Amino acid sequence: MKTAVKFLMVVCAVALLVWGGLALNHSLACKRLENDYLNSVASLKGNALLLAAIGDDPKTMTELKRISDDELKSIQTTLTRIYEECGDRAGQTAARKGTEILF
Numbered sequence: 001m002k003t004a005v006k007f008l009m010v011v012c013a014v015a016l017l018v019w020g021g022l023a024l025n026h027s028l029a030c031k032r033l034e035n036d037y038l039n040s041v042a043s044l045k046g047n048a049l050l051l052a053a054i055g056d057d058p059k060t061m062t063e064l065k066r067i068s069d070d071e072l073k074s075i076q077t078t079l080t081r082i083y084e085e086c087g088d089r090a091g092q093t094a095a096r097k098g099t100e101i102l103f
Contacts, residue, residue, distance in 0.1 A: 030086035034094045037078040041098040044071045 047068045054060050075098075083091035 026086075030082065030090055033078060033082050033086065034090070034097075037075060037082060037094050038097055038101065040071050040075045040078060041101045044068060044075065045102055047071070 047064050051061060051064050051068075054064070079091060079094060079098075082094050
């Protein structure tokens, strides 16, 4: 009987460790996605400020607009992944933080 109880305790401990590891991995993946999203938003804001400061230099403005378009696509993709992989609450939180960066 004692061996069966010990075996059951070991199985439960291993199951809890695996479950905890998976939960931690998911949490870290969501945090990485949120950081990627917020970095892209901050970069987009920097480009917008640069565009405002440059004025009428068409060559530079064209390049910055192209970069900004790429960043917008990246922002949309990352936010969609946050909603899909991390849930509505994480998506709403990331979107709110992104809005705070922009304004």
